[in-house]
Structures are given as C-alpha cells and as structure tokens.
Amino acid sequence: MAMSAREIGLRTVSGIVLAGAAGLVIWAGGVWFLGIMLVACALLSVEWAMMSAARAWRLMAGAIGLGLFAAVISAFVGQLSLALVMLVFCAAAAGLFARSRGQEALDASYGVLYLGWPSILLIWLRNGDTPADPHMGLYWTIFAFMTTWTADSLAYLVGSSVGGPKLWPRFSPNKTWSGFVGGLAGGAVAGALMGVFLDMGIGLWGALLGLAAAAATMAGDLWESALKRRYGVKDAGKLIPGHGGLLDRVDGLMFAAVVVACGRLVSLWLNGGGA
Incomplete structure (x- = not known):
C-alpha cells in the first residue's frame, strides 16, 4: 500500500530526528x-x-x-x-x-x-578504542549504524520505485527482490566508503563487510516481520511517528551489529589486536 505525502513526510522527519539524536550519543560515547x-x-x-x-x-x-x-x-x-x-x-x-x-x-x-x-x-x-587510535570504537559504531541505515533506506526507496516480485510474501508482502538488491548495493557502497575514509584498517574490504551487514539488516527486518505475523500485530509499538515502535526501527541493526562485531574481531586478529 502506497503511503500518502503526509505519511512520507512524517516518516522522513522522524527518521532525521532519530538519526541526529543517535549520532550525538554515538559521538559522545561513554556514559x-x-x-x-x-x-x-x-x-x-x-x-x-x-x-x-x-x-x-x-x-x-x-x-x-x-x-x-x-x-x-x-x-x-x-x-x-x-x-x-x-x-x-x-x-x-x-x-x-x-x-x-x-x-x-x-x-x-x-x-x-x-x-x-x-x-x-x-x-x-x-x-573499542585502542592506544593506537582512540577513535576506533567510534569508527566501528558509525560503520554499524551507517551500513544499516543505508541498506534500509535504499531497500525502501528502490523497492518502492521499482517494485517487482515479492521477496517473502507470506510474512512481508511489501518487500521486493528489487529492494533487497538495492539494500545490498547500498550497504556495500557505504561499507567501502567508510572503510577507506574512516581509516579503520580494513580498506576496501569494508565493501564486503558492508554487504554482509546489509544482508543481516534485511534478514533482521524479515525476521521481525515473521514474529509480528506470528503475534498478530502490525507494528511493535507506536513510539516513533511514521515508523511504529523502536523495535520496528532497529530490527535490522540488531542483526547487523552481530555481523559488524564479527568483522571487528577479524580485524583485531589480522592486525595483532591493535586496530
């Protein structure tokens, strides 16, 4: 079902406010x-x-x-x-x-x-800051959030614009294969850019990690859709205007965080624990 211009605007404003607040807290770190x-x-x-x-x-x-x-x-x-x-x-x-x-x-x-x-x-x-780079924890957290948000946004935009065959109509009738491919591409590009410009020690390998994080993002989204179908609810809550509940907004991030953490462990191993 297509959303009205008002619904799209509400979703956009809510997303910007949420992203801005999250960005400030991620940057501050600590307590x-x-x-x-x-x-x-x-x-x-x-x-x-x-x-x-x-x-x-x-x-x-x-x-x-x-x-x-x-x-x-x-x-x-x-x-x-x-x-x-x-x-x-x-x-x-x-x-x-x-x-x-x-x-x-x-x-x-x-x-x-x-x-x-x-x-x-x-x-x-x-x-995860290290003596060699006191900003490494910040970089990896940004990586997790940005690959997730990029994959999620591109999946929504491409799926809405292109349409086509449904990805898993039994549990999530609005998601399409075109959106899935768009989300994978968005995550890979975001991962490559951040892997290079944030100097995380992974270079263009960030594209592969971004691709994996994007796949995990959409898997998390599909998994929550299946759970909501099981429990007979449309949204997990009503906290965020235009998005539903907080769980509806972070379902993909929860899966992607596990993938990015694994990437961080591999990076530490390859760099002898110093990156």
Whole structure:
C-alpha cells in the first residue's frame, strides 16, 4: 500500500530526528552511550513483552528489562564474558518466571537473547578504542549504524520505485527482490566508503563487510516481520511517528551489529589486536 505525502513526510522527519539524536550519543560515547542503550533496552523490553505476552506484559517487561540491564552494564565495565553468561542466565530465569505463573508468556523470555546480544555487542564496539587510535570504537559504531541505515533506506526507496516480485510474501508482502538488491548495493557502497575514509584498517574490504551487514539488516527486518505475523500485530509499538515502535526501527541493526562485531574481531586478529 502506497503511503500518502503526509505519511512520507512524517516518516522522513522522524527518521532525521532519530538519526541526529543517535549520532550525538554515538559521538559522545561513554556514559552517554550507556545511558541511551539502557533507555533503549527498557523501551524494547516493553514493546517485546506487549507483543509476545500481551496478558502478562508488565511482569515480563520487568523481567526482560532487568536481564538486559545486567548484561549491558557488565559489557560496559569490560566484562563481556560475564555479559554473555548473564544473557543466558537471565533468559532462563525469565522463562521460569513466566512458566511458574502459568502464562503463555514463555516465548517472551526469548526476548532477553533477541534484544541482548546486539545490545552488548554495540557497547563492546563503542568501547573499542585502542592506544593506537582512540577513535576506533567510534569508527566501528558509525560503520554499524551507517551500513544499516543505508541498506534500509535504499531497500525502501528502490523497492518502492521499482517494485517487482515479492521477496517473502507470506510474512512481508511489501518487500521486493528489487529492494533487497538495492539494500545490498547500498550497504556495500557505504561499507567501502567508510572503510577507506574512516581509516579503520580494513580498506576496501569494508565493501564486503558492508554487504554482509546489509544482508543481516534485511534478514533482521524479515525476521521481525515473521514474529509480528506470528503475534498478530502490525507494528511493535507506536513510539516513533511514521515508523511504529523502536523495535520496528532497529530490527535490522540488531542483526547487523552481530555481523559488524564479527568483522571487528577479524580485524583485531589480522592486525595483532591493535586496530
């Protein structure tokens, strides 16, 4: 269904405001980035619980949020291994909490892992400054966000303009193969440009990482579409005008963050831990 000019304008303005706010916090880093991540975790916990466990969403949002807070703070203080252990433990605890009350909310405990992995990896990326380059953490975080946003935007623009065969009509009837190809191309170009101009030590290999991040972005979008179809909702929330909920806006980023973090690990290995 085509959107009206008013809806497109609202979506555009909301996107610009959101991108500007995110850019400032990413640049600031430190406790500012931790703060926005904790706020995001709280909002995402509520959206996920309302979507997956409507009859017990308050209890499940609290359980999921506490688990995410514990994991994110552990990652922020440099305890990544502990953060990963906390995710598994808190997911299990949330599952037992839901089951003990006879709720259909057992699915909601999956949200600790679904929302937690990308959250702690984004913290790890942003805190990834090195003695050789105190801006490396900033560069890699920008890479993750920009490849995601470029892929998402190009997929939407190309898909809307070109149309054509549907990518996965069962779960996401509006997405097309043309948009998918456009998103891949956008992510690859963005990755190549940032890999060179941000001096991240990956050069034109950034194009391959950008391509992988773009593929992950669209996989995340499709995965959330399937989840929303399962739970019978159109949007995860109504927080962002023209976009739906926060989860609707960051679904691709959550998958792309994992891919970019893997790229960061490979870069560290290839450069002997110094890049």
